[in-house]
Amino acid sequence: MNLRLIGIGAGVLVILSLPLAGAIAGPDFAGLDDGKGGGLFSTLGLSQPRTSPAEPPVRPESAVGRERPGPAEQPRTDSRCGPELSAPYGVEAQTCVLVSEGRTWGRSYYRNTSGRALDVVLTTMGPAGRTVQIRCEVGEGDEPGLCETPREDSVGDPEGYSAVAEFAVPDDEGKLLLRSGSNSPAPGDG
Incomplete structure (x- = not known):
């Protein structure tokens, strides 16, 4: 056999085994390991060190069953979308x-496969003539x-709001390519 090939193979095995050895040994946070445990179970939160010699050890099953804090619950967002x-x-x-x-705010989802940059003007209209407009x-x-238009304090019934997005060529032509609204088609409007 080629000694060089054996040496390279041994080196690869050593490099691949280092992360596993570190996980089994457990973390030593800058020399803070007190020698009372650690290792893989401690790293995974499956065991806890005893606080006093008279206290019985914590069983791994009870440590796993504890609730862990999760992400904060997000507020509910209602939407009314057009076709x-x-x-x-x-x-x-x-x-x-x-x-x-x-x-309340307006949002338009889009995909542009026209091969050129476009402008969209998104307008959200609400009760009492309230209008918010943005150009993207x-x-x-x-x-x-x-x-997306900025979020504004809601006034009146949410059903009184609508949004319209107009996609156009941004040069001097200003050619309207598509108008998309939040209105749902009425039954039978085929």
């Missing part, structure tokens, strides 16, 4: 009105994106 639309020019969009925690640049490419 998914596509234009022959390569633009697909769906526009929604969203409501959460007393705030839509880059060329097939990646999905979204445009």
Whole structure:
């Protein structure tokens, strides 16, 4: 056998075994290991050191059963969306009105396969003539994106809000390619 090949193989085995050896030995946080345990079970939270010699050890089953803090619960967001639309020019969009925690806003999801950059003007209209409008640049490419108006305090019934997104060519032409609204089609509007 070739001694060089054997040496390389042994080196690879040593390198691959180091993470496993570290996990079994347990962490030593800058020399803070007191020698009373550690190892893989401690690293995984399956055992705890005793606080006094008279106290019985904690069984791993009880340590696993404890509740661990998780991510904070997110507030509920209600949405009312119009149909998914596509234009022959390569633009697909769906526009929604969203409501959460007393705030309302508009959002338009889109995909631009037209091969050129576009502009979208998203308008959210609410009761008593309240209107919020934003202009978003839509880059060329097939990646999905979204445009969203700022969140405003809700006034009146959430059903009184609507949103409209208009996708157009940004140069002097200003050619409208697609208009997408949050209104749901009425039954029988085929």
